[in-house]
Amino acid sequence: MMNMLQACAPVAKSRPDDSMLVATMGAMFTFDMIEGPQGNAKGIPTLGGTAGLLIGFAAAKLVKAVSADDSQADKVRSRISSVPLMGGAACLGLGLALAQPDRAVVVVDGDASLMLELSGLATVARAKPRKFLHAVIHNGTQFTGLGNLTAPAAGFDFAGAARVAGYVHAERIDDAQVWEQRLPALLAMEGPVFVELGVDPVPARTKPGFVQDEMPDRQFERMGQEALRLQHWLRGEGV
Amino acid sequence: MNLSEYSIPGSAMLERIKAIGVDHLVTVPDWVQMAFHSQMEAGGHGIQQINACSENQCVTLAAGLTLGGKKPLVSMQNQGLYNCVNTLRAVCLDAHIPMVFLVGQFGREYANLGQDSRQSRRTMVRVMEPLLDALDIPYFRLDRPSDLGLLDQAYEVAQKRSTAAVALVGAPMSWS
Numbered sequence: 001m002m003n004m005l006q007a008c009a010p011v012a013k014s015r016p017d018d019s020m021l022v023a024t025m026g027a028m029f030t031f032d033m034i035e036g037p038q039g040n041a042k043g044i045p046t047l048g049g050t051a052g053l054l055i056g057f058a059a060a061k062l063v064k065a066v067s068a069d070d071s072q073a074d075k076v077r078s079r080i081s082s083v084p085l086m087g088g089a090a091c092l093g094l095g096l097a098l099a100q101p102d103r104a105v106v107v108v109d110g111d112a113s114l115m116l117e118l119s120g121l122a123t124v125a126r127a128k129p130r131k132f133l134h135a136v137i138h139n140g141t142q143f144t145g146l147g148n149l150t151a152p153a154a155g156f157d158f159a160g161a162a163r164v165a166g167y168v169h170a171e172r173i174d175d176a177q178v179w180e181q182r183l184p185a186l187l188a189m190e191g192p193v194f195v196e197l198g199v200d201p202v203p204a205r206t207k208p209g210f211v212q213d214e215m216p217d218r219q220f221e222r223m224g225q226e227a228l229r230l231q232h233w234l235r236g237e238g239v
Numbered sequence: 240m241n242l243s244e245y246s247i248p249g250s251a252m253l254e255r256i257k258a259i260g261v262d263h264l265v266t267v268p269d270w271v272q273m274a275f276h277s278q279m280e281a282g283g284h285g286i287q288q289i290n291a292c293s294e295n296q297c298v299t300l301a302a303g304l305t306l307g308g309k310k311p312l313v314s315m316q317n318q319g320l321y322n323c324v325n326t327l328r329a330v331c332l333d334a335h336i337p338m339v340f341l342v343g344q345f346g347r348e349y350a351n352l353g354q355d356s357r358q359s360r361r362t363m364v365r366v367m368e369p370l371l372d373a374l375d376i377p378y379f380r381l382d383r384p385s386d387l388g389l390l391d392q393a394y395e396v397a398q399k400r401s402t403a404a405v406a407l408v409g410a411p412m413s414w415s
Contacts, residue, residue: 080306082299085329091296095303095311098263098289119292123300127289224334231306 001200004030004144005046005056006176007137010183011106012041017074019104019131020230022093026144026202027108027137028081034060037067039075048176050203077233080226084219087116090124090134097129100234104131104187111138112151114158124192125166132191134162137199138172145202162194174198245352245410247384249274252341252412253284255387256312259394263311264288265301267319271343274412275314294319295326301338302330313338316345317363320405324374331403332374339393340405342367352410353382371405382409 008030015021023031034041034056044060046052070076080096082088093107114120114136124134136158141148162170169189173179179197186193232238252275256264264286268276279288291297294315301311320327320342330336346361359365371378377396379389390406397404 082329085299085326087295088299088326088329091291091299092303095300095305095309096307097303098287098300099304099307099309117293117295120296123289123291123296220333223329224336227302227306227334227336231308234306234308 001174001198002176002179003048003050003053003200004137004139004202005034005044005053006048006179007135007197007199008108009034009041009044009046009056010180011108011135012039012075014183015075015106015187016104019078019106020093020096020100021075021079021106021108022089022096023079023081023108024086024089024110024113025081025083026110026139028083029145031079031108033057035075036060036063037069037076038073039070039077039079046176046180050200053202072238074233077229080230081223082113083223085223086110086113087120089113090117090120093132093134094120094124094127094129097132098127101130104133105129106187107132107134109134109136111136111140111153111156111158112142115151115153115156118161121162121165121167121194125162129192130190133186133193133195134167135195135197138196139199139201141201145205147206148201148204158196159194162196167192167194170194170196172196172198240349240352242349242352242410243413245383246413247381247387247408247410248415249276249278249412250415251384251387253278255390256286257284259391260310261286261312262309263301263304264314265297265304265311266290266314267292267294267297267316269314269316269319269343269408270345271316271408271411272314272341274414277414294323298323298326298330298338302334302336305336305338311338312341314341316343317367318345320367321363321370324370327376327403328374331376335401337397337401338403339390339397340403341390341408342405343408344410347409356380356407356409367407376403376405378405378407380407380409
């Protein structure tokens with residue numbers, strides 16, 4: 001199994017500059033942490049296990065601290081988060097893919113999120129977006145890295161479900177190196193393509209006495225801000 | 240009661256959305272709009288129809304189309320709108336992505352046609368407008384063929400306010 005950083009960093013590193021990225025909550029937080037000012041995770045070490053995860057996040061923090069933000073970078077402007085909205089990522093990505101068929105769309109979904117709108121697999125498959133890679137982080141938890149509640153996805157064969165739904169290609173990958181090596185080929189395939197990533201949950205932080213932070217306004221505003229930024233980017237306009 | 244007084248022809252709805260410039264119909268089909276859906280399925284109109292498996296998927300799919308520069312219409316039943324309220328909240332109310340919904344008042348008793356739908360004896364009909372009021376979503380009643388032009392207004396309001404606008408189809412569309 002790979003860790004969350006090993007699941008997300010290859011996407012940030014190797015998705016094309018003109019592609020679009022749709023992410024759900026867990027992946028969004030990871031992309032937020034690891035993406036540098038140009039919106040990629042170049043130079044971030046992707047070591048295994050919990051120690052590797054912490055080293056990667058620490059390195060990313062350092063890179064951000066010494067770099068200036070580039071809000072005009074393609075990879076910064078081409079991201080949108082389906083947040084807070086469980087279950088919305090796949091079809092949000094599908095709409096983008098149908099509207100912009102010459103651009104690749106990468107959806108990084110969560111297992112609990114996908115379960116909520118599992119029939120979206122059939123909606124995607126039927127619409128046949130050609131440049132569409134749908135990845136699901138299968139870590140079996142909700143609120144991963146916080147309370148790690150059990151997601152209703154234990155033992156569920158997401159790749160099998162995608163195959164049955166009609167995706168052109170679907171596979172499961174548990175090994176980080178295989179995923180990193182395989183991603184360019186999956187991106188190059190005619191879609192819709194699906195990949196189920198076997199991922200270890202980020203260790204929980206809650207314990208007796210833990211106090212939950214208030215949910216910041218940004219959590220409820222960012223999808224709209226990203227939507228606006230994405231529209232400007234697609235039209236070739238400045239921020 | 241003469242149903243034809245209240246029924247919008249499915250063909251007229253198709254012509255209206257063509258005139259508006261709709262390029263995608265995203266739908267979980269509706270009994271009330273069956274005549275319109277039938278026109279759509281016949282093809283030859285240049286509008287791409289996408290059938291989703293749930294109304295939540297309709298909303299997110301239409302959001303992606305809109306961000307990508309397209310002009311979708313989302314079509315569903317009143318039951319479907321109840322089903323996708325949270326997605327509508329996220330996409331249209333919080334993220335401010337404009338979207339027009341064509342919603343059939345499925346289950347409306349014919350005795351209620353021409354009357355206030357809030358007086359319907361069917362819950363799914365009666366609570367629709369109060370729900371839209373509570374969500375602060377503008378809506379338009381397509382209760383007669385002469386109301387069809389209100390769909391244009393729904394697009395204008397959705398765009399101007401960067402939100403959802405709902406056009407409520409009050410009676411089964413006609414197959415003429």
